Amino acid sequence: DRPPFPVQNGYLGCPTTVNNVETLATATQILNHGSAWFRAMGTPVSAGTKLLSVSGDCDRPGIYEVEWGLTLNGLLDLVGAKDTLAVQVGGASGQCLSEAGFGRKLCYSDLATGGSIIIFNKTRDIFSIVRNFLDFFIEESCGWCTPCRAGNVLIKNKFEKIVSGLGTASDLAEIEAWGKLIKATSRCGLGQTSPNPVLTTLTNFREVYEKKINKETDFRSEFDLARSVEQACQVTGRKFEEEREDA
């Protein structure tokens, strides 16, 4: 089972406040310079600066302190990113944005983030990115509640069906419906945010998914008998066409 939250039962069993270094360092600066100095930076809603941990496809990955309100385009220039396909804002639980969203601002009223920024250039495969995040959440689920434990496995299976070319529009709709259900019914933040990578890529890279699905039918079985027989024939060294004629 999950341990209690520190504010309820922390150090030596007492209620404990846990803050990260960024918060303590910022509080020190506000005490030194005053709140007006701090509020002069950032946006009216998101005052001050934010530490960003930038990784992925760029010339200068690292930790950056920027004013809230910086656009993703501004950040990509700052870190030397070129030919960017996607930016994952807020870590695995965050949003995967396409070029159409690079004008958006990092701030609480637009792109809120704990600080993780992962950049993917155009040599990357969007399905590989999503698969990696799906595997992460399946691995990290503690298994306490069904939507998170089973739902993410079902979404992964459906996702692989689409990637393999067997998906239809109804599969895309089911992934979206299941993702919303997992977000609404999971017990903790991990489960509640686990469908974000697949849901945000379904929104922001819709055309990539649309290219994969079969538009002539609304349903196709996940199990492809012909493909399975062909694979079995390859393993056994028998000819696929001969098998079909014998059948």
Ligand code: SF4
């Ligand atoms: S949402 Fe996932 S990680 Fe959180 S309690 Fe439920 S099963 Fe565990």
